[in-house]
Amino acid sequence: MSKIPVTVITGFLGAGKTSLLNNLIKKYKNKKFVVIENEFGEENIDSELVTNIKDQNLFELSNGCICCNLNTELFLVLENLIKTNHKFNHLLIETTGIADPGNILASFISDPGIKAKFELDSVICLVDAANANQDLKNEEVLNKQIAIADTLIVNKIDLATDEAIDKLNSNLKEINPTANIYKTSQSDIKDKQLLDVYAYNPQNIYQFLFSLEGQTDTKHEHSIENFCFKSKRPFNQLKFGGWLDAFLQFNSDTIYRVKGILNISGVENRILLQSVHTQIQATVGRPWTTDEDKESKIVFIGKTLNREVIEKNLIELCD
Numbered sequence: 001m002s003k004i005p006v007t008v009i010t011g012f013l014g015a016g017k018t019s020l021l022n023n024l025i026k027k028y029k030n031k032k033f034v035v036i037e038n039e040f041g042e043e044n045i046d047s048e049l050v051t052n053i054k055d056q057n058l059f060e061l062s063n064g065c066i067c068c069n070l071n072t073e074l075f076l077v078l079e080n081l082i083k084t085n086h087k088f089n090h091l092l093i094e095t096t097g098i099a100d101p102g103n104i105l106a107s108f109i110s111d112p113g114i115k116a117k118f119e120l121d122s123v124i125c126l127v128d129a130a131n132a133n134q135d136l137k138n139e140e141v142l143n144k145q146i147a148i149a150d151t152l153i154v155n156k157i158d159l160a161t162d163e164a165i166d167k168l169n170s171n172l173k174e175i176n177p178t179a180n181i182y183k184t185s186q187s188d189i190k191d192k193q194l195l196d197v198y199a200y201n202p203q204n205i206y207q208f209l210f211s212l213e214g215q216t217d218t219k220h221e222h223s224i225e226n227f228c229f230k231s232k233r234p235f236n237q238l239k240f241g242g243w244l245d246a247f248l249q250f251n252s253d254t255i256y257r258v259k260g261i262l263n264i265s266g267v268e269n270r271i272l273l274q275s276v277h278t279q280i281q282a283t284v285g286r287p288w289t290t291d292e293d294k295e296s297k298i299v300f301i302g303k304t305l306n307r308e309v310i311e312k313n314l315i316e317l318c319d
């Protein structure tokens with residue numbers, strides 16, 4: 001049985017998440033959606049705003065924030081969907097505006113029970129064109145939402161000047177250089193392909209890394225940075241695995257995302273690596289074509305990255 005794709009919709013308060021959700025349901029008429037709505041607070045108002053979906057396909061989580069109590073309520077909903085053999089072929093999750101979606105992603109990438117049934121398709125972050133330039137300076141969580149997404153939708157462009165939109169565009173590229181960026185009003189995505197993109201499929205990491213070619217590292221006014229480590233010296237598998245595990249545990253608050261293609265000593269194939277917070281996923285990719293090809297590339301996205309120390313560590317892990 002094929003896995004059910006999961007699209008996570010994130011974005012800061014009021015950016016247009018529910019509007020997008022409704023537009024997706026309208027656009028993809030042939031899909032049988034289940035929607036999980038999460039709102040911070042006692043009352044779940046957002047679920048009231050979701051249209052064109054039957055009650056039995058709409059689930060509300062309102063006991064706090066999905067990123068904090070995910071392991072109970074969301075797990076129960078997912079488990080129940082599986083147990084009851086609920087008929088659906090796409091899961092849409094809307095997080096609260098103050099949620100860091102990292103923990104949700106991590107579960108879909110690494111929890112064996114969830115992974116067996118569901119596959120992360122995409123993380124879409126709505127960005128409020130009118131307010132985000134300011135919010136980026138004050139709201140850490142917005143930086144995280146942007147850093148972790150694969151698609152950024154700059155919404156409410158009707159409320160922002162061209163100058164503000166340009167500035168936002170460059171801010172977004174600094175935080176997340178590889179995400180697709182779309183501009184919309186009323187979260188109108190009629191002409192855009194947003195579902196079944198499988199942005200988290202390990203094979204798509206190739207694309208992610210190729211899109212970084214020729215790009216310089218970024219350091220900017222926000223606290224989120226990224227840099228790409230490249231080396232033709234092969235990594236020692238044991239040393240690398242041990243280091244990465246410890247490194248992510250130790251820096252769980254500051255390293256949000258790691259993606260890479262690894263050249264491992266004695267291994268003929270590329271090893272594709274990705275992590276969300278402390279959860280690591282490594283899979284075997286295509287064989288290297290030539291020896292010259294064999295270059296590891298690892299991208300780190302996080303807060304106040306100590307590039308020199310990370311690079312020094314990585315070099316010591318090579319054979």
Ligand SMILES: Nc1nc2c(ncn2[C@@H]2O[C@H](COP(=O)(O)OP(=O)(O)OP(=O)(O)O)[C@@H](O)[C@H]2O)c(=O)[nH]1
Nearest residue numbers: 012013014015016017018019097155156185186187
């Ligand atoms: N002017 C304007 N208003 C918009 C646009 N997109 C959404 N809105 C309005 O902005 C408000 C918030 O939109 P939602 O889609 O509910 O945003 P949200 O991100 O789900 O909001 P929260 O769940 O509260 O975080 C609603 O009143 C929308 O009608 C837009 O492009 N332009």
